Amino acid sequence: MSDYYGMIGKVLRINLSKEQISIDTIKSELWKKYLGGRGLGAYLLAQEVPPTTDIFSSENKLIFMNGPLAGTSIPGNNKVCVVFKSPLTNSYSYSLCGGHFGPELKYAGYDGIIIEGKAKEPMYLWIDDEVVELKPANHIWGQLIPESEMQIRNELGDDKTIQIAVIGPAGEKLVNYACITAGMYREFGRGGAGALMGSKNLKGIAVRGSNDVKVADKNKVITLTKRLTQNIRNSHGGKVRRQYGTMELVERINNAGFWTTRNYSEGYFEEGYKLEGEAMRDKIIVGDSACFSCPIGCGKWTYMKTEGDKKIQMEGPEFETVGMLGSNCGISNWETILKAAKIADTYGFDTINAGACISMVMEAYEKGKLSQADLGGLKTEFGNEDALLKILKMIGERQGLGDILAKGIKKASEHLNISEFAVHSKGQSFPVYDPRGAKAMALTYSTSPKGAHHMFATTFGAELAQGNRFEIEKKEVLERNQQFSMCIVDSIAICSTIRAGVPLEDQAKAYSAVTGIKVDAEALNKAAERIINLERMYNVKLGFTRKNDTLPDRFLKEPMPKGKSKGQTVDLETLLDNYYIIMEWNSNGIPSEKKLKELEIFDLFN
Amino acid sequence: MTQKVLVFEPKKCIGCRLCEQMCTLTHYGVANPSKARIRIIRDHHSQLDIATYCHQCSDAPCIDACNFDALSRDPQTNAILVDEEKCVGCRKCIQECPYAAPSIHPEKEVVLICDLCGGSPQCVNICPENSIQYLDIQKANNIYKSIYITEIAQKLIEEDKTNE
Numbered sequence A: 001m002s003d004y005y006g007m008i009g010k011v012l013r014i015n016l017s018k019e020q021i022s023i024d025t026i027k028s029e030l031w032k033k034y035l036g037g038r039g040l041g042a043y044l045l046a047q048e049v050p051p052t053t054d055i056f057s058s059e060n061k062l063i064f065m066n067g068p069l070a071g072t073s074i075p076g077n078n079k080v081c082v083v084f085k086s087p088l089t090n091s092y093s094y095s096l097c098g099g100h101f102g103p104e105l106k107y108a109g110y111d112g113i114i115i116e117g118k119a120k121e122p123m124y125l126w127i128d129d130e131v132v133e134l135k136p137a138n139h140i141w142g143q144l145i146p147e148s149e150m151q152i153r154n155e156l157g158d159d160k161t162i163q164i165a166v167i168g169p170a171g172e173k174l175v176n177y178a179c180i181t182a183g184m185y186r187e188f189g190r191g192g193a194g195a196l197m198g199s200k201n202l203k204g205i206a207v208r209g210s211n212d213v214k215v216a217d218k219n220k221v222i223t224l225t226k227r228l229t230q231n232i233r234n235s236h237g238g239k240v241r242r243q244y245g246t247m248e249l250v251e252r253i254n255n256a257g258f259w260t261t262r263n264y265s266e267g268y269f270e271e272g273y274k275l276e277g278e279a280m281r282d283k284i285i286v287g288d289s290a291c292f293s294c295p296i297g298c299g300k301w302t303y304m305k306t307e308g309d310k311k312i313q314m315e316g317p318e319f320e321t322v323g324m325l326g327s328n329c330g331i332s333n334w335e336t337i338l339k340a341a342k343i344a345d346t347y348g349f350d351t352i353n354a355g356a357c358i359s360m361v362m363e364a365y366e367k368g369k370l371s372q373a374d375l376g377g378l379k380t381e382f383g384n385e386d387a388l389l390k391i392l393k394m395i396g397e398r399q400g401l402g403d404i405l406a407k408g409i410k411k412a413s414e415h416l417n418i419s420e421f422a423v424h425s426k427g428q429s430f431p432v433y434d435p436r437g438a439k440a441m442a443l444t445y446s447t448s449p450k451g452a453h454h455m456f457a458t459t460f461g462a463e464l465a466q467g468n469r470f471e472i473e474k475k476e477v478l479e480r481n482q483q484f485s486m487c488i489v490d491s492i493a494i495c496s497t498i499r500a501g502v503p504l505e506d507q508a509k510a511y512s513a514v515t516g517i518k519v520d521a522e523a524l525n526k527a528a529e530r531i532i533n534l535e536r537m538y539n540v541k542l543g544f545t546r547k548n549d550t551l552p553d554r555f556l557k558e559p560m561p562k563g564k565s566k567g568q569t570v571d572l573e574t575l576l577d578n579y580y581i582i583m584e585w586n587s588n589g590i591p592s593e594k595k596l597k598e599l600e601i602f603d604l605f606n
Numbered sequence B: 001m002t003q004k005v006l007v008f009e010p011k012k013c014i015g016c017r018l019c020e021q022m023c024t025l026t027h028y029g030v031a032n033p034s035k036a037r038i039r040i041i042r043d044h045h046s047q048l049d050i051a052t053y054c055h056q057c058s059d060a061p062c063i064d065a066c067n068f069d070a071l072s073r074d075p076q077t078n079a080i081l082v083d084e085e086k087c088v089g090c091r092k093c094i095q096e097c098p099y100a101a102p103s104i105h106p107e108k109e110v111v112l113i114c115d116l117c118g119g120s121p122q123c124v125n126i127c128p129e130n131s132i133q134y135l136d137i138q139k140a141n142n143i144y145k146s147i148y149i150t151e152i153a154q155k156l157i158e159e160d161k162t163n164e
Helices: A028-034 A037-048 A101-107 A145-155 A193-199 A218-234 A236-255 A277-283 A319-325 A334-347 A351-366 A385-397 A400-405 A409-416 A440-447 A460-466 A475-492 A496-500 A504-515 A521-540 A553-557 A572-582 A593-598 B018-028 B061-065 B092-096 B122-126 B137-163
Strands: A010-015 A020-025 A062-065 A080-085 A092-097 A112-116 A123-128 A131-136 A163-166 A180-182 A186-188 A202-208 A285-289 A299-306 A310-315 B004-008 B039-043 B048-052 B071-073 B080-082 B132-136
Touching: A010 A131, A020 A131, A028 A037, A028 A521, A037 A062, A037 A080, A037 A092, A037 A112, A037 A475, A037 A521, A062 A193, A080 A101, A080 A193, A092 A521, A101 A163, A101 A202, A112 A123, A145 A163, A145 A202, A145 A334, A180 A193, A218 A236, A218 A504, A218 B018, A218 B122, A236 A277, A236 A299, A236 A319, A236 A496, A277 A285, A277 A299, A299 A334, A310 A334, A319 A334, A319 A351, A334 A351, A334 A385, A351 A385, A351 A400, A351 A409, A385 A400, A400 A409, A440 A460, A440 A475, A440 A572, A460 A475, A475 A496, A475 A504, A475 A521, A475 A572, A504 A521, A521 A593, B004 B137, B018 B039, B018 B122, B061 B071, B061 B092, B122 B132, B132 B137
Parallel strands: A010 A112, A123 A202
Antiparallel strands: A010 A020, A062 A080, A062 A112, A080 A092, A092 A186, A123 A131, A163 A180, A163 A202, A180 A186, A285 A299, A299 A310, B004 B132, B039 B048, B071 B080
């Protein structure tokens, strides 16, 4: 058992090849060193999956890991991380999922699950406290996300408290950016964890728990919960998120001229006002929905009647989805965006990568690089709503053009010979914040170990607030601090949005009150530095260096054509030079032996 | 003293379940929803989060149902009190409760019913949406009426729209 509170000290190990289930103990000193969640997951991946492992071989693993705060009352403690070697980027990757799945796993008595091997036949995993079993899933294989979840729940007795994570047809068919979906609308979204799960013939994981999560100092936890809940509710950020969800960002980002538009060629979408949070609230939002222990409730229940008295109802879509399937494809029609999001949600794939693949094809068609014949008869000009919906379905079913786009943006663009329109870093598509409009985001996208991912360091908010978004001076400091900040919340298992009312000092207090391990802000930052260096080293062992920390030429050479970021390009090389210096890495982006020894991770890779 | 009761409004609840956590931290010093006397369960189809909790019925069917004399009234708050020495976990009160409020403790054979935290319910104190309130029974009436008229009004408006 763990010496600590908060965590349990037990991780389930599921060997699908042998159909063997066992329990590992996690040594207490590892919690101190890697915090939990993303950090501990990264450590276990480095221990168990050598960097050179073939992606779809049975040696690759999915490591689900909770943080120490998961399942307590500390606001926002719902993020569970999965760490794996990614089918999309062929590198280290992690992905976080909110909702109620992670805390339920903790209540079942486990900090995490290591999935290894490959099942001979489709299976799903059923974790009911100490009773853990693999059940046949042949009859569910091929079904969409909602039907799969419903079927599994039905078989387990229709208990609505069971939390279920499943893959859809996209995961089964190895769409390289397939996600794992928990509780219908919350995803382990990026990097293709769903495809890896599909390759292992694992359809889903269902969890029900009735164990205690113990805390070291009950009174402090209660006091903190009350104070932090109030802080969050009273904060401006918290209030806006409650009202409009992530869609509040449309107005801010579009008006500042860095909302990706028409395959990232522009930063201002003239019809963006139709998609702003207020318009969404007015048109389609019917309710608010929270993840576990979150007083914000940024989830938005939506409902729309379409022609023929049909209805679409869902949770979301979120800001990234609306940008990638909306502005970036030149589309502003809510009905189409909802239908598009629904296809991605039910087949189970990442809307960011899918949207980027489609916008790429749209631009290539408009510029005459792809013809209607190349596209199986489709005309894919920007704004073609019908084409968007058709291609999304083809991706989910891996048919025709969809089969090519399912490989991921890098491989698909090479296959179609349109690499100049492929906007990615390390094979991961860019989300909707154009780095020309917030320069530190260029470092976020280029240095993230999982490829272009905004949540590796969300610097744009600070850059907007500080009014220095076009400058590159001192941006390495902001970048490093934000990388650490995100790494800490990802590892102790609270949602990054919660930071609006839970500053680092309070995170340290919460961590100490729950676990009984006394930490301060400095100790959390040190752990974050250790984790980021560890993640970096995993990729270094794969041959990744500065040459992989790239941005597409579009952001480097094409000045932003219009809007409030007009004329901007990114000087990536200067940004990288300064960032490597502050991280104490060499000019090729490789951490020094001295740094790795100081962080006590040198032996992991030597 | 005037009787006070818990009133929950499903349409206000966002499903954060902080109430469950505060309930078990207060009673047992741990977080564990299956020990909570209030449970919030999400229904994706209706896009609602709905609570199961003790409504403090005046003529409580759970007390009548108990063959072991294990349930009684708190003279101060009117909450249903469980005598853990007498309760055998037979689940008769669970079957009789019109609100699916009681549940069996996950570790011992006794039933869990809301004790109103002695008059200061922690679920109410933490709820960020005010979706659960602890009110004078007469004032609680008004909440039910308000919910009712909101629903009726909504229906009438929709009928109007359909007739247009």
